[in-house]
Amino acid sequence: MKIRNYWNLRDFGASTWENASRPVRVAIALISIVLVGLLPFMGGSILATPIASFDAVLVYPVGMFVLMSLGLNIVVGKSGMLDLGYVAFFAIGAYTMAILGTTTGLNTWEIMPIGIAFAMTAGVLLGIPTLRLRGDYLAIVTLGFGEIVRLVVLNSSWSKGPNGIANIPMPPNLGPLKFELENQKVFFWVVMAMIMLTIWMIRRLTVRRPGRAWEAIRQDEDAAELMGVPTLKYKIWSFTLGAAVGGAAGVLYASKNLYIAPEMFTLNVSILILACVVFGGIGNIWGVVVGATILGYLPDRIRFISDARLLVFGLVLVIVMNFRPDGLLPRKKREKAIVKKGANA
């Protein structure tokens, strides 16, 4: 009998999941969802964040960071393209919500698909000319794109320039679930649902053809192309899906914050989201979720030390990356096919 290494959380989790029968898996999934769903009620416990309200912190930054990190992970982790302008898609989603929400009668749920469509369109338009580039060159171009989007909204009259857009409507109530500023539990559940949808999407794609194509591109793009993988097409898909998730996050963010301005969409956001991905474990969904949760939550948890908190934040990053250079939960390197038997995933 093999001795399990309980300290290796990734392999422990993966093997537990694989050895579990279907009912057990469903039970694990349901219990986890309920537990995470109950998080906003933990505001009185040790988890509480001083100054900021706990359920607000769970929505932004924690939930939003997780969502955006998962989106960026499709691009950076799955297909190996370094994107430093991810905030652009977040901004496009947010400004779509802000402008349509304040000028038309459309509500958040009606604007959501429009915002996603705009972000995806931007992804395709940016992707077609630039995704022929690789590595550092792609990073610079995407960085430029992120800055261009910010400068455009900063200097345009339709986006109200540096003043930003105020009075963005909240989402309409979902039956008995009311969206309120003071009580953001419902926002949290919406973010949670979006996160679960994103995870479902990534997992579906990973075990099938697109996942293999991305993996091949990440490891050796020329070999992939010569083995018949239409690399540009799959890179654009990857970029566009990442953009869609970023756009969706942006729409919800604008509708939650009620006010947006260009200064919210700086390069810093792109870098921070990238840090979440790398910190958690580039390419591993659960690593990214954990990484983004910690990096989103920590600064608010230690807000009582005010000025020193960014120092602590930086120290944590440096120390963890030193001891776990591949992130908290690194990408799986087990000797097991990612293709499921019968592929009835």
Next chain:
Amino acid sequence: MAKIGKTLLKLDNVTMKFGGVTALNGVNLEVKEGEILALIGPNGAGKTTVFNVITGVYKQTSGIVDFDGTSLGSQKRYQVTGLGVARTFQNIRLWGDMTALENVITATDVHKKSGLVGALFGLPRARREEVENRARAMEILRFIGIDEYSDRLAKNLPYGVQRRLEIARALGTSPKLVLLDEPAAGFNPAEKVELAATIKKVRDAGYTVLLIEHDMSLIMGISDRVVVLDFGTKIADDIPSVVQNDPRVIEAYLGVPADAS
């Protein structure tokens, strides 16, 4: 011996220049269906350049590359593979973090129609193709004789198995023509004998093989025809026993004797 058929690949007066360097100078080459054609020549003769021109890595400066009635000049690399040309690499270029089986499955995807939407929603065609691909890939690993390694990561495989996996991956694309770039590099004599048997088996299964190799005993043993390149020019094209005794070939490999000049 398999039956040699019609011309499958034809290079007509192909020239490839890199700046001032002429890597290929008016090369004519014909590969016929069902044969094993060996491409040999001293280092720097342009052998790998021929492969790169055929597979679309380089665009030839002039000349025509015709594969089974289609001009390869304007095709993208993955389209060339889709038409039925697959290759291996001189330096192993497997996807190291994928298992052996996944490497081959990824190659089998080339002829499949289902894409992202099918994968996302688990449409019937996508699911059926996953099952087909998996079965086909396993079959190929068995054919090449490395199925016991199917669940091992490619980078952890023994060197010889990696070389064979490269061939398996190329076959995964269901090619008509397989280009093997020094498949025996780094092999000991016993492994070379085994590889020769594998290459023959590949040909007998209906694939056409174009082979770059340095090992003369391997080439003389399995090839139906040998083409010799030297400084980008074809200097011989005949059956192995004739090429072996061609004075120009001997000269290209050994240099001209001092007293003959």
